[in-house]
Amino acid sequence: MKRMPFEQPTDHYDEKVFSIDEQLCALLKQRKEISNNDPGFPPHKNISNWAKRFGLYEDLLNSVFGTLRNDEEFRPRVEPKDFRRHLPILKSVDKGEYLYTVTFIRQYQNASVVHLNIDWDSTKESPYDGHQHNFFELFLGEQYDCRWDTGSGSTGQFVYSFIVSPPLPDDISGLDLVFREYSVPFGDKPTGLEISMHL
Numbered sequence: 001m002k003r004m005p006f007e008q009p010t011d012h013y014d015e016k017v018f019s020i021d022e023q024l025c026a027l028l029k030q031r032k033e034i035s036n037n038d039p040g041f042p043p044h045k046n047i048s049n050w051a052k053r054f055g056l057y058e059d060l061l062n063s064v065f066g067t068l069r070n071d072e073e074f075r076p077r078v079e080p081k082d083f084r085r086h087l088p089i090l091k092s093v094d095k096g097e098y099l100y101t102v103t104f105i106r107q108y109q110n111a112s113v114v115h116l117n118i119d120w121d122s123t124k125e126s127p128y129d130g131h132q133h134n135f136f137e138l139f140l141g142e143q144y145d146c147r148w149d150t151g152s153g154s155t156g157q158f159v160y161s162f163i164v165s166p167p168l169p170d171d172i173s174g175l176d177l178v179f180r181e182y183s184v185p186f187g188d189k190p191t192g193l194e195i196s197m198h199l
Contacts, residue, residue, distance in 0.1 A: 139179075
């Protein structure tokens with residue numbers, strides 16, 4: 001998903017806190033290194049105790065640690081530029097009531113875009129029934145950065161788009177697309193569903 005460009009909320013900065021802010025940055029780096037960049041989230045009792053001990057709001061601490069947990073989401077992202085071609089794929093996997101399909105891959109100079117289509121029989125659904133959608137992540141190996149970009153759908157169908165960088169080769173034979181489902185975003189709480197497509 002595209003992030004809005006950051007705009008500094010105020011021109012005011014109290015220089016007296018500069019050394020403290022610098023220490024915060026050093027502590028954040030140390031925290032990443034010690035946890036191997038996978039710190040999890042502090043238990044509620046810790047948050048509550050720290051809020052009381054340091055005179056802070058629990059919701060502020062929840063927000064800070066929630067943001068720190070998703071550190072990778074703030075990494076600079078590649079936006080596809082200079083469209084080159086479509087690579088036809090047309091691979092499907094049938095799992096239970098759902099059909100998972102990748103019909104093509106869009107090739108750009110600096111990235112590739114993969115669309116995962118999910119279809120199901122919606123004839124028994126009421127127009128007022130909300131269909132529960134989970135989240136998917138795409139895995140192509142260590143050499144590729146894959147990120148969820150957009151998702152949209154209607155009755156009986158949903159489409160997820162993923163941006164892959166560097167771009168995939170035009171000859172994708174032998175490549176495995178692995179989609180893993182999660183009940184919440186950012187790779188937490190896997191459902192156990194994995195869709196693999198060998199190209």
